[in-house]
Amino acid sequence: MENICDMNNKVKVAVLDxxxxxxxxxxxxxxVGGIAFECMHDYIFISDKFDDEDGHGTACASIIKKEYEDVELFVIKILRKDGITNIKVLEEALRYLLDTNIRLINLSLSVIGVESVKGLFxxxxxxFRKGKIIVCSLANDxxxxxxxxxxxxxxxxxxxxDGxxxxxxxxxxxxxxxxDSNSYISCDINNSYRLPPKCNSYLSAKLTGKIAKILSEKPGITISDLNDKLESLATRNHWNSCDFDxxxxxxxxxxxxxxxxxxxxMKVADVVRDCLDIEDNNEKLFKGSLFNKEIGLVYDNCFNLLKKLEHRFDIKFNYMDISKYDLVSIYxxxxxxERYKNL
Known part of the structure; x- marks a missing residue:
């Protein structure tokens, strides 16, 4: 089994996706490396084919890096193109990590509707007993x-x-x-980018990145002290279900x-009209959200719009710093x- 050694307090994150x-x-x-686990005919096979065919894992990896620029990513492919896996594959991938020096593990996935999770627990x-930190997203909804x-x-x-x-x-x-669930542009396959929808998966990756940064500063921090550190950084430590209403x-x-x-x-409006094929006399462009069916901006075409704006105004965006709130209206x-033109 491969042993991934820590060098110069580098923080390695295992991204299971x-x-x-x-x-x-x-x-x-x-x-820094990767591996793939796949279940076929009730047998689990291991390979070095961890290329992403979906984009979910690539997005999560980029969100982790955004929080901690120098992170080292070890990728474990366990999800198929449709985002589904076998619980035994997940268990085997986690078991693989027992004998590595990778301490931080990101699971932007969830298990629901199974009879038993005893083996997974x-x-x-x-x-956990070995001091490894697992960060995992709750299933959406x-x-x-x-x-x-x-x-x-x-x-x-x-x-x-609030922020x-x-x-x-x-x-x-x-x-x-x-x-906070505001979406930011993240990496996509084929060396591209896209705006991901609101999804707990990407928030798990964000917290993993924050923890990676803490580990880079305090590599020997215990899980107990890490919990205390996260509580001290949080804007709130107590809440209940009513707070989500x-x-x-x-x-x-x-x-x-x-x-x-x-x-x-008006120049930006012209680019939006061209990109989204909007009629010139459509005044709704100036009256609210671009994310409505009459205007036509959706998660999947945001990057194309940004590319057209770059070309029109001879600017270069830092895509990973752009959130949905930056794109929500023509204003x-x-x-x-304007911000990038003034750089």
């Missing part, structure tokens, strides 16, 4: 999923909080962490930021372009 785009410009220098417990709910795993879910970088944390809760932050469309005579606003989009 759909694989990774090995040649992505943003990620290739952080990739046991391997997570063995990892579920109150219970595994291994996020295990007491030896840090569970993560999303909600709209993009804020999070709640309580080490005693079943799901210890609530991260009302969002604490309202999207600002910045409708008064520019008037209709502003030249830059926030114009503000984004």
């Amino acid at each position: 759909t694989g990774i785009d090995k040649e992505h410009d943003y990620l290739k220098d952080n990739l 046991e391997v997570c417990y063995e990892l 579920f109150d219970l999923s595994y291994p996020a709910m295990f007491n030896n795993v840090i569970g993560v879910r999303g909600f709209t909080l 993009d970088d804020s999070f709640w944390y309580n080490k005693k809760y079943d799901v210890q962490c609530v991260m 009302e969002c604490s932050r309202i999207v600002n469309f910045k409708l008064d930021l520019y008037d209709k005579e502003n030249a830059l606003l 926030t989009l114009t503000e984004l372009v």
